[in-house]
Amino acid sequence: MNFKRPRGTADILPEDQPYWSHVYAAARKIAAQFGYQRIDTPSFEDTKLFQRGVGDATDIVQKEMYSFEDHGGDSITLRPEGTASVCRAYIENGLHNGPQPVRMFYMAPMFRYERPQAGRVRQHHQFGVETIGDGSPEVDAEIIELGWKYISELGIKGFKLRLNNLGDPEGRADYISDLDRYFTERIDQLPKIDQDRLQRAPLRVLDSKVKETQTLADDAPKSVDYIGGETRDHWDALLALLDNLKSVYTEFSYSVDHRLVRGLDYYNRTVFEYEPADAGSQGTLLAGGRYDPLIGILGGQETPGIGFGSGIERMILEMKKQEVRVEQPEGPEIVVVALGDTGSVAAGLAAGLRAADVSTVLAPKRSIKAQMRYANNLGAANVVILGDREVKQGVAQVKSLAEGGGQSEVSLNAESISSFVRSDENQ
């Protein structure tokens, strides 16, 4: 019986790592550019944190969490998303005592017990950002801009931004009851699945995938028509700020989509989503929104917050689809080929070269031809050949593997070889 990786997990093999490096590098670069600092939180938390933070009624909490009792009898859950943990850390570590707002980002695996599908696995990785402690629309615009810049930096083209405003918890009741009434009056036109949805989560009927429902939803009451006062001002200001972005990022555009809702309970006001040009079924690349009630729900002082999460696997999927070129790692500068009884001399030389910061690999003990082939397959820049003859004379053959590369005899010590390899003579 052979072991297999658990369902819905993936081995990220060396050949795939260039994509991951590309994504991590872009995330770090853009985060730094916007003044975000990294935070790492534990991979597991008290189960209650997610029940409270994400929402007891959500599917994530209801059926997708990896929860277990540890040996001390505490209920522990593998993190299904990042925001709740970051907010917990903000409260627990008194980050409200520093300059506000606090800008943070994370890159970490998330765990959800789901049926694997295209773009959906049980362990996936997210790059996410959170800005806590400022409720002004400038911050909303900043987060949205950050998302735009990040996806662009990855080399993905043609992605779309949609946004909506869910209002505030107080004002939302009116909206939901009108929405409920609208659909209830047309319940015979709804497919079974959306009739059920209407009972469970009326908002979610809006983003149904059934065409008939979508048509109905187009004329349904719109959340943005129910916001007023400060929420209204916030929204208008945000749209103006986004319009300003168009003069900075020539490609930038957005659309207000009143059918956009989010699955997690903690969102209020601004919600947004980035998706690829030809979105598949699990297409969302990046999604987020404002969560002003969350810190309070988790026991902190009322503190506004906003952020997004983005799936790295989905980004890579899209990058591959669009054939985005990523930087391939370089092979070693030197592969040492040892013949006959020169093994220990070769190993010593390899160590000496590494000590001098020259990347060096010792070829396996095989025929010279096999060792040469090995060096070639590694993409090595040079090969250093040591035979009994060379060792006796205190020299080494240094050969460049570049097309038309030459071969020279260099004295057998790490200094001469490293400087020769890096000199112009070796071209």
Next chain:
RNA sequence: GUGGCCGUAGUGUAGAGGUUAACACGCUAGGUUGUGGCCCUGGAGGCGAGGGUUCAAUUCCCUCCGGCCACCCCA
């Protein structure tokens, strides 16, 4: 959790109820005396697991596991 399609070497494919299960790429060993890429020859490596039908199953049936796709939901 529901539904559809599918599981043959590392990868991509071919195959038939009955001898040694094929091909390509990859890996590996050779192909003049100590020199990679191209070419030639050899070698290793496989029927997802467990039951059942049958004289005989990798092939037919069932279950499980896994993959892909869609729903649910979401990054």
